[in-house]
Amino acid sequence: MTETAKALSGVRIVDFSDERAVYGVKLLADLGADVIRPVSDEGDPLATRGPFDQQTGQSLWYAYHTSSRRVLHVSPDPQQPNLLNDLCAHADVVVVNDRHPFESELDLAQVRQRSPSTVIVECTSFGKTGPWANFLAPDLVAGAMGGSVGITGDAETPPLKPFGDLNFAVSGAYVAIACLAGLYCARNSEEGQFVRVSAHECIASCLEHVFMWYLYNDSFPRAQRRALERRGSLHWTDLYHVMAAQDGNIMVTPTPSLDNQLVWLIEEDAHDDLLDPEYQEPQARGKWARRMMDVLRNWVATKDVESLFFEAQEHHAPYGWVHSIPQVADNPQLAARDWWESVKVGGNTVTTTGVPYQHHDTPAAPRDTEEIVFDSEDVINAIGWGDEE
Amino acid sequence: MRPLDGVRILDFTHVLAGPFCTRLMADMGADVVKVNSRTRVQINAPAGPYFTLWNRNKRTVALDMSREEARKIAYELASKADVVIDNFSMGVLDRWGIGYDEISQHNHKVVYVQMSGMGGDGPWSNFVTYAPTIHALAGFTYTTGVPGRQDIGLGFSYNDHQAGLHAAVAILSALESRRRTGKGQKIDISQFEVAVNLLGPTLMDWFANGIEAQPCANDMPHDRIAPHGCYRCAAPDTGEVLAERWIAIACMNDDQWRSLQGVLGSPSWAMDADFQSGEGRYQRRRFIDAKLAEWTASQNSAELMTELQNAGVPAGVVQDGVDLMERDPQLQAREFIQEIEEPHPSMKRTYADKLPIEFERTPCDVYKRARTLGEDNVAILSDWLGIEEEAVRKGEEEGYLT
Numbered sequence: 155m156t157e158t159a160k161a162l163s164g165v166r167i168v169d170f171s172d173e174r175a176v177y178g179v180k181l182l183a184d185l186g187a188d189v190i191r192p193v194s195d196e197g198d199p200l201a202t203r204g205p206f207d208q209q210t211g212q213s214l215w216y217a218y219h220t221s222s223r224r225v226l227h228v229s230p231d232p233q234q235p236n237l238l239n240d241l242c243a244h245a246d247v248v249v250v251n252d253r254h255p256f257e258s259e260l261d262l263a264q265v266r267q268r269s270p271s272t273v274i275v276e277c278t279s280f281g282k283t284g285p286w287a288n289f290l291a292p293d294l295v296a297g298a299m300g301g302s303v304g305i306t307g308d309a310e311t312p313p314l315k316p317f318g319d320l321n322f323a324v325s326g327a328y329v330a331i332a333c334l335a336g337l338y339c340a341r342n343s344e345e346g347q348f349v350r351v352s353a354h355e356c357i358a359s360c361l362e363h364v365f366m367w368y369l370y371n372d373s374f375p376r377a378q379r380r381a382l383e384r385r386g387s388l389h390w391t392d393l394y395h396v397m398a399a400q401d402g403n404i405m406v407t408p409t410p411s412l413d414n415q416l417v418w419l420i421e422e423d424a425h426d427d428l429l430d431p432e433y434q435e436p437q438a439r440g441k442w443a444r445r446m447m448d449v450l451r452n453w454v455a456t457k458d459v460e461s462l463f464f465e466a467q468e469h470h471a472p473y474g475w476v477h478s479i480p481q482v483a484d485n486p487q488l489a490a491r492d493w494w495e496s497v498k499v500g501g502n503t504v505t506t507t508g509v510p511y512q513h514h515d516t517p518a519a520p521r522d523t524e525e526i527v528f529d530s531e532d533v534i535n536a537i538g539w540g541d542e543e
Numbered sequence: 544m545r546p547l548d549g550v551r552i553l554d555f556t557h558v559l560a561g562p563f564c565t566r567l568m569a570d571m572g573a574d575v576v577k578v579n580s581r582t583r584v585q586i587n588a589p590a591g592p593y594f595t596l597w598n599r600n601k602r603t604v605a606l607d608m609s610r611e612e613a614r615k616i617a618y619e620l621a622s623k624a625d626v627v628i629d630n631f632s633m634g635v636l637d638r639w640g641i642g643y644d645e646i647s648q649h650n651h652k653v654v655y656v657q658m659s660g661m662g663g664d665g666p667w668s669n670f671v672t673y674a675p676t677i678h679a680l681a682g683f684t685y686t687t688g689v690p691g692r693q694d695i696g697l698g699f700s701y702n703d704h705q706a707g708l709h710a711a712v713a714i715l716s717a718l719e720s721r722r723r724t725g726k727g728q729k730i731d732i733s734q735f736e737v738a739v740n741l742l743g744p745t746l747m748d749w750f751a752n753g754i755e756a757q758p759c760a761n762d763m764p765h766d767r768i769a770p771h772g773c774y775r776c777a778a779p780d781t782g783e784v785l786a787e788r789w790i791a792i793a794c795m796n797d798d799q800w801r802s803l804q805g806v807l808g809s810p811s812w813a814m815d816a817d818f819q820s821g822e823g824r825y826q827r828r829r830f831i832d833a834k835l836a837e838w839t840a841s842q843n844s845a846e847l848m849t850e851l852q853n854a855g856v857p858a859g860v861v862q863d864g865v866d867l868m869e870r871d872p873q874l875q876a877r878e879f880i881q882e883i884e885e886p887h888p889s890m891k892r893t894y895a896d897k898l899p900i901e902f903e904r905t906p907c908d909v910y911k912r913a914r915t916l917g918e919d920n921v922a923i924l925s926d927w928l929g930i931e932e933e934a935v936r937k938g939e940e941e942g943y944l945t
Contacts (some may be wrong), residue, residue: 160720161716161717161719161720162716162719162720163720163723164723165719177758181709181712182712182716182847185712185716189559197618202772203765203766204743204744204763204765204766204767205744205745205751205752205754205765207751208751208752208754209751209887213747214751215744215765217747218743218744218747219744225753234762258695259575260610265870274657281873281877281901283876283877284872284873284877285872285873285876286872287873288801288852288874289852289857289859290791290793290852290857291857291859292855292856292857294761294763294771294773294791295792295793295857295858295859296773296859297791298773298789298790298791298860298861298862299791299858299859299860299862299865299871301862301864302699302701303773303791303861303866304789304861304863304866305698305699305847306687306695306697306698307688307689307695311688311689311692311695312759312760312761312773312774312775312789313690313791313861314687314688314695314760314761314773315687315761315773315791316683316687316697316701317683317686317687317742317745317756317758317759318686318741318742318744318764319744320683320701320741320748322762323705323741324704324705324708327705327708327709328708328899328900329631330708330712331567331708331711331712331715331900332900332902334546334712334715334716334718334719335546335571335715335900335902336546336902337715337719338546338547338550338583338715338718338719338916339547339902339904339905340905341547341719341722344550346903347902347903347904347905348903348904349900349901349902349903350900350901350903351899351900352877352899352901353876354873354874354945355877355879355897355899356636356899358584358867358874358879358896359704359897360558360708361699361703361864362700362703363699363706363879364699364849364863364864364867365596365866365867365868365894365896366592366593366596368864368865368867369592369868369870369880369894370890373591373592378634379555379865380864380865380868381863381864381865381866382863382864383785384698384785385643386683386694386695386696386698387673387678387696387697387698387702387720388698389697390699394673394675396679396684396694396695398694400918403676403679403684403685403693403694404839405676405679405684405696407673407676410671417736427857429700432760433690436843438722456660457829463677467667467670467898470671471671472660472670472671472672472675472676473676474675474677474678474680474684474782475671475679475680476679476684476685476693476694476696477679477680477682477685478682478685478693479682479685479686479742479745479746479749479755479756479788480755481682481741482555482680482681482682482742482746483746483749483750485680485739486666486667486738486742487661487662487665487666487667487668487735488664488735488739490664490665490666491662491664491665491733493736499747499751502751504654504747504750504751505746505747505750505751506685506746506750507735507739507742507743507746507747508736508740509713509740510709510732510733510736510737510740510757511709511710511713511730511732511733511736511737512662512663512729512730512731512732512733513717513720513730514715514728514729514730514731514920515720515724515726515728515729515884516613516717516720516728518716528667531726532855541773
């Protein structure tokens with residue numbers, strides 16, 4: 155595939171992101187944007203994140219998050235004090251976080267003046283204003299304050315952080331949207347702008363039921379309080395729960411049709427008391443549904459997990475077999491779609507995840523990171539961003 | 544002016560992932576026309592709180608897609624759209640005659656997004672999924688938990704939000720591509736692939752090193768960082784969920800640990816030479832966790848958070864919905880939750896959580912209530928297709944417009 159075949163080919167981005175936004179820039183780079191990531195002599199702070207390739211010692215986290223970029227090693231150069239501002243003025247989009255290593259060298263207002271069409275996206279933890287604007291929040295703290303940690307875990311556990319960097323994956327995805335919407339607008343108006351993303355608000359915006367439960371509490375007769383307790387995998391509807399089968403766990407739900415689930419249980423002679431008259435009244439529907447979950451729990455315990463999963467899908471029931479990481483890696487659907495990709499990490503070729511969407515005409519894919527050592531007086535032309543390009 | 548002014552989106556989505564995507568696009572100014580069906584009920588009911596959350600700023604047209612006349616209108620709307628998006632089971636729009644192959648014949652510029660659970664092909668392409676299904680299959684459920692338990696996972700539809708966000712990225716990138724090529728295209732979004740992608744580094748660890756990630760509570764799965772956890776604080780007086788308060792504390796480097804030592808008052812246990820390095824702290828993290836839990840147990844979580852943050856220690860109250868709504872001064876200062884001005888016909892007061900993207904020049908601060916079934920039939924069919932009101936009313940009388 156040629157470079158021009160990607161959706162964002164020709165879009166120039168300068169990337170000063172940290173954990174809060176780097177995932178979003180990865181999305182744009184894998185879609186074909188030409189992303190330059192300046193890195194100082196001290197190295198990229200993100201390259202210290204694990205896991206590491208045990209053969210080369212290189213960060214796999216870094217390789218994943220910085221795929222498809224060109225990493226530009228920048229040494230302080232008294233001859234070119236304005237190098238980074240020059241670079242940004244030649245970009246369509248600049249992505250920054252507060253507290254990034256080059257903060258003191260960048261003058262983004264000057265960049266906007268020099269290049270009015272450039273879009274500058276700044277991701278902060280809490281926004282530029284407000285009483286918490288200067289608070290520090292790595293993923294765990296961001297998730298705690300943003301609300302995702304408070305609804306993860308159950309009564310037997312502390313509040314739990316969703317595994318990995320799932321909070322910053324949310325702010326990162328919003329950053330990608332901010333870049334592209336800003337770019338769309340700039341293409342039409344020939345005028346860029348500052349765009350600001352608050353990770354705190356991003357996380358709070360992706361809590362499904364939490365605000366609904368508070369704001370519309372009167373609509374839920376079973377709601378005793380305006381916030382639900384931590385309840386593990388049990389969904390706020392009470393109708394999705396991870397249950398133990400004989401040889402593994404499976405997420406079980408009688409939705410979208412409780413009646414179809416009942417028919418299946420009857421076929422299996424496992425319906426217990428679900429046909430009792432006490433459940434026949436319309437007002438007993440909720441009680442009946444919760445009773446069905448109890449009946450399902452007993453029934454699932456007698457089942458082989460793999461068979462049950464496929465049997466459920468034959469019944470159009472969206473059960474989900476709880477997969478470990480090796481099972482995910484071995485998934486036949488992903489294999490059939492030829493989804494996995496590979497990237498070079500310190501000389502090793504490592505399998506990595508494919509992209510989360512398939513553009514039929516301009517397919518995206520992660521590519522190797524390219525290292526550029528700044529050894530030219532004219533870095534802008536050296537990277538192909540000069541006016542004559 | 545908003546950034547996506549002029550973009551027309553025909554929206555065949557339901558529940559959360561698809562509507563969340565089109566809500567974002569509508570917040571940013573796109574004209575999103577949601578096609579509703581009278582038969583869709585339960586949490587998708589247009590008069591219910593769940594629906595109103597994800598469908599603000601859109602307009603609705605209600606079609607009875609079992610009728611030929613309705614399918615013809617849908618086809619004409621799709622012919623005028625910049626974007627057509629659905630998250631129905633595979634093949635539904637094809638059966639209605641508005642699949643990509645049909646629409647793109649007359650609308651070469653259309654970006655056509657098929658947002659299914661497992662993707663458009665492959666042996667599982669017809670599988671039925673919701674977010675909890677995806678969480679289970681993608682490894683979220685297995686990995687989010689405490690050691691020894693693989694049944695906890697996420698208690699909310701995280702991946703529906705992520706699928707919506709990624710769909711928005713996909714659409715906007717295709718619009719940029721269209722600007723260059725003049726052509727739209729079809730995009731196949733597998734919500735499963737969205738989820739698996741988010742565990743990229745963990746999967747690379749498996750592929751490169753054969754290391755199988757396990758639930759690790761609040762430890763970082765791949766980094767040796769301590770302290771890094773949630774610690775119980777003094778319980779509130781009354782009325783709180785589970786009568787618990789917690790604080791998250793994460794010292795990501797030695798400087799932050801030294802700051803924490805200062806707030807702790809430099810007790811002898813914390814001054815142990817082993818703890819001056821991250822590795823030393825990590826090796827004895829359970830001891831540190833126990834000591835911190837002892838220390839936080841009698842403290843007010845909000846006051847402690849402020850004290851720690853002022854000292855340069857990343858710390859935050861574990862907030863629930865009541866906290867976010869009533870006690871989070873940051874969200875309040877930034878007016879994150881807003882009451883929508885126009886009352887909803889049946890629900891009366893409805894609310895919007897603000898788009899967390901601030902465009903300085905083209906602010907997105909318009910929040911209009913979710914519309915009721917078919918409320919915009921006349922306006923949409925006039926704006927997009929030039930159909931007169933009389934003809935729309937006739938369609939409503941005949942039942943193919945509902």
